[in-house]
Amino acid sequence: MSRQLQSSRKPQPVGANLHLASLEAVRELVSELLDAAELDYDQRVEVLGGALVAEAVRPYWEAGNSADDAHDLLRRNDDELADVVESLSPVLLSRAEGRVEAHRALAEIQSLLSSQ
Numbered sequence: 201m202s203r204q205l206q207s208s209r210k211p212q213p214v215g216a217n218l219h220l221a222s223l224e225a226v227r228e229l230v231s232e233l234l235d236a237a238e239l240d241y242d243q244r245v246e247v248l249g250g251a252l253v254a255e256a257v258r259p260y261w262e263a264g265n266s267a268d269d270a271h272d273l274l275r276r277n278d279d280e281l282a283d284v285v286e287s288l289s290p291v292l293l294s295r296a297e298g299r300v301e302a303h304r305a306l307a308e309i310q311s312l313l314s315s316q
Contacts, residue, residue: 230248234247234248242295246292246295246296249288249291249292250292252284252285252288253285253288253289253292256274256278256281256282256284256285257270257271257274257285260273260274271285
């Protein structure tokens, strides 16, 4: 293909034609996104865990069900995945709460130091 023709093509948005990609190619793309975001190990685990939980309940949640009903429907349709969601959710919540508390503590320390 000529350079002129290549440069005249519109760049494809990230994710374009992913429906044609293998699962391995999608996994590699997710890893590349995490690398590009420069997330540390804990952040990567939180992002991926949160995505897993969100994707597991999404079909039921988007149908207009409450959180409890969405989880109950997930439980009826995929008992093992519901177990995973139940295991991950408290861990993710605890980490998020810990992050909020750490930010509050740092802000308080900065406030105390700046008032001296």
